[in-house]
Amino acid sequence: MDSEDKSNIGIDELSSVIRRIGYKFRRQFESDYGIDAHIEIRFNESYPTGKLIGVQVKVDKSDCTEAKEHYNFTSDYTHLNYWLNHSLPVIIVHYDTQKEELNWVHVIEENIVRNEKSWSIKIPKKNIIDESCKYELAKIAENVNIQTRKYNILQESLVLMENIMRGNKVCIEFQDWVNKFLAIRALNINIYSDDELIDSVKWPFDVFPNDLEKGLTIMFPWATFENDLSEDEEDDDLIDEYMNEWGCKDENDIDWDDYIEWKELRLASIGNLRPYKNEAGEVNFYKIRVGLNELGESFLRLNKYLDTMNEFIR
Numbered sequence: 001m002d003s004e005d006k007s008n009i010g011i012d013e014l015s016s017v018i019r020r021i022g023y024k025f026r027r028q029f030e031s032d033y034g035i036d037a038h039i040e041i042r043f044n045e046s047y048p049t050g051k052l053i054g055v056q057v058k059v060d061k062s063d064c065t066e067a068k069e070h071y072n073f074t075s076d077y078t079h080l081n082y083w084l085n086h087s088l089p090v091i092i093v094h095y096d097t098q099k100e101e102l103n104w105v106h107v108i109e110e111n112i113v114r115n116e117k118s119w120s121i122k123i124p125k126k127n128i129i130d131e132s133c134k135y136e137l138a139k140i141a142e143n144v145n146i147q148t149r150k151y152n153i154l155q156e157s158l159v160l161m162e163n164i165m166r167g168n169k170v171c172i173e174f175q176d177w178v179n180k181f182l183a184i185r186a187l188n189i190n191i192y193s194d195d196e197l198i199d200s201v202k203w204p205f206d207v208f209p210n211d212l213e214k215g216l217t218i219m220f221p222w223a224t225f226e227n228d229l230s231e232d233e234e235d236d237d238l239i240d241e242y243m244n245e246w247g248c249k250d251e252n253d254i255d256w257d258d259y260i261e262w263k264e265l266r267l268a269s270i271g272n273l274r275p276y277k278n279e280a281g282e283v284n285f286y287k288i289r290v291g292l293n294e295l296g297e298s299f300l301r302l303n304k305y306l307d308t309m310n311e312f313i314r
Contacts, residue, residue, distance in 0.1 A: 010095035018129070025040075033079075036057045040052050041137065051138075057095065092104065092105055101128060103125055103128060104123065175284070189202075222293060225273060227288060238266065
């Protein structure tokens with residue numbers, strides 16, 4: 001099999017996966033220097049965004065060597081300069097025909113290792129082209145630098161911060177399917193005034209760490225998080241869990257000294273955020289109250305300055 005046939009196999013496989021996750025894939029049939037295809041971000045069939053990513057596909061050992069946790073791609077500076085100066089963001093995709101797995105990396109300066117006559121980039125094996133990378137690709141297609149992306153994350157949450165500052169309660173509510181890979185698909189963010197729901201919005205959960213609090217902190221770096229449970233409600237849940245674990249028929253069977261010690265160990269093991277309900281051992285239900293940390297308070301002050309000090313700008 002020649003290199004062109006191998007390349008076609010990789011492009012065909014990538015096309016299939018990209019279409020499966022709901023994005024548009026356009027192959028470059030005319031010869032183009034270093035771009036095999038384009039990916040267009042789409043939120044649904046009727047809402048194309050026009051935001052594109054250029055793709056270069058490599059198959060097996062085509063310019064790549066394999067290490068334990070990544071593939072190492074090496075090339076000349078002509079290609080690098082072309083990709084870095086391209087009007088579109090560019091990713092390199094590696095297809096392993098034996099494992100039938102697609103891995104990818106964004107071609108940006110911080111991922112590049114420069115040598116005298118060539119350069120290289122690591123394509124992490126953990127970066128798999130599947131449903132889990134959907135939101136990361138959407139961010140790349142925005143084609144902004146990391147500082148602008150961080151600012152946009154804060155700006156997108158401005159209305160939530162303002163509600164908290166006004167004294168309204170903002171809660172993140174969601175279900176965690178504990179035995180599924182994409183356990184959390186979306187968050188419901190509800191805003192309450194005097195315990196009455198006044199607004200609600202769905203928010204994509206686009207990070208996948210094992211630590212729930214870490215994932216929320218990545219998405220909402222301006223926020224603090226705590227369970228939206230009263231002390232009595234929290235104790236009721238823990239008492240029920242303790243009774244089930246130790247076979248207590250009612251609260252008269254509880255050794256309260258032992259319960260207090262068990263409670264401390266249990267809370268330490270499950271972390272600060274825990275579900276308020278579980279159904280059939282399959283679904284955890286969370287309701288987490290959001291507050292403002294120092295970054296959030298500072299951003300509100302910055303935003304006020306940007307909105308109100310225009311008369312001093314010439």
